[in-house]
Amino acid sequence: MDDLNPIQIAELRRRIEDELAELKALSEAGSEGSRPVELDQQSVGRISRMDAMQVQAMALASQKRRTARIDGLKSALGRLSEGEYGYCASCEEPIAFGRLKADPMARLCLACARLGET
Template sequence: MTDPRSALNDRLKALDAEDAAGLDGQKTVELDQQAIGRLSRMDALQNQAMAQAQARRRQAERQKIAAALARITEGEYGYCTDCGEEIAPARLAADPAIARCLDCTRGG
């Protein structure tokens, strides 16, 4: 299994790159009826809303990663935050930031 700390740090770097690429899409859409028509403005507003939603998703993922890195430091990584049981290695390999075992995620 890959070192979870390096996998989490790699994902943080990827999120930073995604943030940099998405900055233009989050800018305020200017009202200039001469430059763009009403439908083009609606498209621009929709694209802006999607870019802002993606930025919020990346921020939430950063918080999950920070919590996982804290669990590594505390020696609690790999254990469910709800029940304390060990999280399946395959589950951690799929998402190193995962905090809950499959049973707790399912509500069991």
């Protein structure tokens, strides 16, 4: 397996940066759904309030997943800058370009990832 070439690295960097920008925009737009649910029983019935609390919980869970993805993508950018991107964290062999295209945060080659599953 070969190391990544400069064109592949540029493509992956662009993909990571684009996804980061999209996730940050979604995080800013999604902050409204995670606001506390008001207790005013006069304007909102009990069932409606329960629905609002469920929507709030889903918004918070989505935000948590977005934050984790943002952190992972930032880490991948850091590895790119340090020249460590694209190498397996376990065996230190190059990670296939197709795997990195599918998940730019991948830290393990396919063989090591499969070993970890068992």
